[in-house]
Amino acid sequence: NAGVTQTPKFRILKIGQSMTLQCTQDMNHNYMYWYRQDPGMGLKLIYYSVGAGITDKGEVPNGYNVSRSTTEDFPLRLELAAPSQTSVYFCASRRGEGETQYFGPGTRLLVL
Amino acid sequence: QKEVEQNSGPLSVPEGAIASLNCTYSDRGSQSFFWYRQYSGKSPELIMSIYSNGDKEDGRFTAQLNKASQYVSLLIRDSQPSDSATYLCAVELDTGRRALTFGSGTRLQVQP
Numbered sequence: 001n002a003g004v005t006q007t008p009k010f011r012i013l014k015i016g017q018s019m020t021l022q023c024t025q026d027m028n029h030n031y032m033y034w035y036r037q038d039p040g041m042g043l044k045l046i047y048y049s050v051g052a053g054i055t056d057k058g059e060v061p062n063g064y065n066v067s068r069s070t071t072e073d074f075p076l077r078l079e080l081a082a083p084s085q086t087s088v089y090f091c092a093s094r095r096g097e098g099e100t101q102y103f104g105p106g107t108r109l110l111v112l
Numbered sequence: 113q114k115e116v117e118q119n120s121g122p123l124s125v126p127e128g129a130i131a132s133l134n135c136t137y138s139d140r141g142s143q144s145f146f147w148y149r150q151y152s153g154k155s156p157e158l159i160m161s162i163y164s165n166g167d168k169e170d171g172r173f174t175a176q177l178n179k180a181s182q183y184v185s186l187l188i189r190d191s192q193p194s195d196s197a198t199y200l201c202a203v204e205l206d207t208g209r210r211a212l213t214f215g216s217g218t219r220l221q222v223q224p
Binding site for chain 2: 031033041042043045048050056058090097098100101102103104105106
């Protein structure tokens with residue numbers, strides 16, 4: 001099993017550009033999550049999904065969108081990138097409530 | 113009051129000593145608790161999970177849970193320089209949001 005994979009590993013965006021961060025898991029997990037982590041700070045939940053077709057906002061959803069059309073994939077869309085979105089983005093998944101959560105390797109995003 | 117609180121550190125211990133990391137949480141109904149380790153520039157990885165009051169041991173690591181006092185701790189025996197990392201406490205709060213809530217992490221430094 002590859003676990004949770006994320007692409008790209010690193011990206012530089014100009015202000016106002018858009019992009020999609022990809023996340024795929026091969027563990028047949030129902031729950032998937034997107035976090036951002038600013039330097040020296042903790043994880044902040046952006047969006048999450050408890051199954052295909054179901055998504056919900058986390059703590060910091062503004063400026064982002066998600067979709068969950070399959071169990072495996074949970075892409076994060078950034079519209080109109082802003083410098084405040086410079087961060088490291090982690091995707092994570094788990095089977096369900098109370099279960100261990102597994103993280104992807106992260107995507108480092110720089111908005112200039 | 114933050115929902116999950118940790119001392120940010122750094123906690124500095126000499127090699128071979130016991131490192132004690134603490135975490136308090138706000139929701140008395142919480143049932144699932146996790147400790148993650150995060151090396152600089154890497155994604156969080158699970159160290160231990162604990163669900164019942166008392167101690168749970170795994171090698172050099174012991175997790176301790178006290179639901180009445182709403183705290184969970186992690187002890188690392190025979191600390192090694194390779195244990196130097198940020199340790200994240202995560203709690204499944206009884207809020208209806210099906211996501212873990214992470215503390216901001218405690219940075220541990222093990223001095224050779």
